[in-house]
Structure formats: structure tokens, C-alpha cells
Amino acid sequence: MTMNNxxxxxxxxxxxxxxxxxTTLDTEIKTTPPxxxxxxxxxxxxxxxxxxxxxxxTTSQEYKLLIAKEGFFEQEFLVNRNLPSLGKREIxxxxxPSPLWxxxxxxxxxxxxxxxxxxxxxxxxxxxxxxxxAVIKRSSNVKxxxxxxxxxxxKYTVKKFETQNGEFLLRCQLIATLVSSEPLMYRIKDVAEWxxxxxxxxxxxxxxxxxAEMITEIQDRLRSN
Amino acid sequence: xxxxxxASFLSLFFLFSSICLAVASSEPAPLLxxxxxxxxxxxxxxxxxxxxxxxxxxxxxTEQLNKSNDEYARKxxxxxxxxxxxxxxxxxxxxxxxxxxxxxx
Numbered sequence: 001m002t003m004n005n006x007x008x009x010x011x012x013x014x015x016x017x018x019x020x021x022x023t024t025l026d027t028e029i030k031t032t033p034p035x036x037x038x039x040x041x042x043x044x045x046x047x048x049x050x051x052x053x054x055x056x057x058t059t060s061q062e063y064k065l066l067i068a069k070e071g072f073f074e075q076e077f078l079v080n081r082n083l084p085s086l087g088k089r090e091i092x093x094x095x096x097p098s099p100l101w102x103x104x105x106x107x108x109x110x111x112x113x114x115x116x117x118x119x120x121x122x123x124x125x126x127x128x129x130x131x132x133x134a135v136i137k138r139s140s141n142v143k144x145x146x147x148x149x150x151x152x153x154x155k156y157t158v159k160k161f162e163t164q165n166g167e168f169l170l171r172c173q174l175i176a177t178l179v180s181s182e183p184l185m186y187r188i189k190d191v192a193e194w195x196x197x198x199x200x201x202x203x204x205x206x207x208x209x210x211x212a213e214m215i216t217e218i219q220d221r222l223r224s225n
Numbered sequence: 226x227x228x229x230x231x232a233s234f235l236s237l238f239f240l241f242s243s244i245c246l247a248v249a250s251s252e253p254a255p256l257l258x259x260x261x262x263x264x265x266x267x268x269x270x271x272x273x274x275x276x277x278x279x280x281x282x283x284x285x286x287t288e289q290l291n292k293s294n295d296e297y298a299r300k301x302x303x304x305x306x307x308x309x310x311x312x313x314x315x316x317x318x319x320x321x322x323x324x325x326x327x328x329x330x
Contacts, residue, residue, distance in 0.1 A: 066261070074261045098259045158329045165264045166271070166305060167327045194258050196267035198327050202256050 024054035036069035071101040104206035118184040134217040150178020272325040
């Protein structure tokens with residue numbers, strides 16, 4: 001192969017490789033704490049943080065990231081080529097914990113009826129007394145109590161939270177009703193709602209710790225006795 | 226014949242379960258206070274008040290802002306948002322949005 005033949009081949013190779021130059025910027029998206037889901041320009045990522053994402057600023061000037069993790073406030077984050085941390089090939093976002101989440105816990109009775117079959121050794125009066133005892137111990141605010149119809153309803157426990165999204169009210173109310181007397185069976189539900197203005201209330205997916213304890217005690221004592 | 230009945234029963238079962246799944250997944254997710262959607266809704270439904278504090282000197286503006294925040298706090302309002310107003314690269318003042326405090330009844 002003569003030198004005259006090598007130069008055109010080299011020239012073609014250079015042209016080809018320059019066309020393949022990488023335009024994406026592999027960047028690690030990190031959150032504190034990890035395990036958050038990230039929606040990038042409306043597309044939810046299948047991975048949770050930390051993970052690498054190829055930002056391509058030739059196709060899009062700016063990316064909008066929506067970062068979400070249960071128990072933390074959702075955050076929006078804009079990424080453009082001027083973002084200083086892109087030099088280090090990483091984006092780090094600190095998530096703010098929700099005080100509502102911290103003051104509450106999950107329960108199967110949250111906004112859903114849960115049936116409690118009463119143990120065979122308990123009669124209706126004893127079962128009713130156990131239920132009242134478990135409720136009064138933690139909340140003296142009983143709104144309605146009727147042994148004949150087997151209906152118990154507490155007043156709302158309301159708490160106020162100051163958060164980065166503004167002030168919120170969270171309220172929980174326990175309701176218990178008799179399902180059948182033969183066999184003896186009750187059902188309970190804890191209504192959990194939140195509001196940002198004290199007028200409109202939306203369902204919340206968790207209940208206050210003391211309400212969860214109340215429900216657990218009712219279930220344990222009615223079943224195991 | 227028996228096989229056909231079983232097959233048609235199974236296909237009906239799968240059809241019914243897939244319909245149930247589709248209905249369940251089409252239910253909108255509940256609005257939670259931790260979401261950005263809740264923040265937007267709150268901003269629209271809450272009792273808020275926005276004032277403009279005109280002051281070109283940033284130091285004086287800060288002083289004025291603190292004084293205003295204290296005055297509103299005494300009347301039961303808290304700061305919801307502060308936005309500096311810059312016109313042709315010059316600081317002109319602040320837009321301050323106050324929000325009426327919630328009361329537990």
C-alpha cells in the first residue's frame with residue numbers, strides 16, 4: 001500500500017468517527033435519601049435513585065425532573081447545560097421529609113372497613129366494653145356511642161402541620177359498627193383526611209399513631225380473649 | 226366437550242380479571258399533601274394576599290420585609306412566597322404572598 005492510498009483512507013476514517021462523537025452526558029442522579037423515582041420530561045424512569053441518565057443537550061435545552069419518594073415532598077428540578085454540578089457529572093437533590101407522614105402510620109383500616117370476628121368466649125356486652133376501653137384510653141372525645149345499635153364514633157383528632165408546601169390540617173376519626181350478633185362481628189374504619197384551607201378535605205393514606213394503636217388493641221383483645 | 230367448557234370458563238375468568246385490573250388502574254391516584262399538585266391546588270383555594278414592596282435599596286428592602294412579615298404575623302398571616310422583582314437588571318423590590326393561618330376548630 002503506497003502513501004498515496006493511505007491518506008484518503010485515514011481521511012475517511014476521521015470523517016466517520018467525527019460523525020459518531022458522543023453528544024450525551026451520562027450524569028448520575030442522586031437523592032438524599034436514595035430510592036426516589038424520577039420523572040424526566042414526563043417519562044417515569046424505571047430505576048430509582050441513584051442511577052445514570054444520558055442528558056442530551058443537542059436535542060433538548062432543558063430537562064424537567066420531578067422527584068418523588070413516599071414520605072417526602074415532591075420536588076421539581078430543572079437541568080440545563082449551565083448547571084454547575086454537571087461538570088462533576090452528577091445531580092444531587094436533598095428531599096424534605098413530610099411531618100404529616102412522620103406523625104402517622106399505615107393501617108389496613110385507613111379509610112377502609114376492616115371486619116373483626118369476636119372470640120367465642122366473649123359476649124356482646126364484654127366486647128362492647130373492650131372497644132370503649134381501647135378508645136377512651138387514647139381519646140376522650142367520643143362523638144357517638146350506642147350499645148343497642150353497636151355504633152361508636154370518635155370526634156376528629158385534628159393536628160396542624162407547618163410544611164414547605166404551607167400549612168396543613170390532618171384529621172382522623174374512628175368508626176366502629178356491629179355487623180352481626182350471631183356470630184358476633186364488628187367492623188372498624190379510621191377516616192383520615194387532610195386539608196390546606198380547612199374547607200376542602202381530601203383522603204390521606206395514613207392515620208395517627210394513637211389511632212393505629214387503638215385499632216390494634218381492639219383487634220387483639222376482641223380476637224384473642 | 227369438557228375441555229371446551231373449562232377453556233371458555235378460563236377465558237371468561239381472565240377477561241373479567243383484566244377488566245377489573247383496567248378499572249382499578251384507571252382510578253386517579255389520591256391527592257396527597259406532599260405532591261406538587263397539592264401545592265398548586267392550595268395556592269388556588271387558600272386565602273392568600275400578595276403585596277408589592279417597592280424599595281430599590283436591598284438592605285432597606287430586607288428591613289421593610291421583616292417589618293411587614295411581623296405585622297402580618299400578628300394578624301394571623303404567614304409568608305407563603307417571596308419573589309424579588311428585577312427590572313432591567315435593577316432590583317426594584319419584593320412581591321410577598323401571605324397566607325391566612327389555619328385554625329383548628
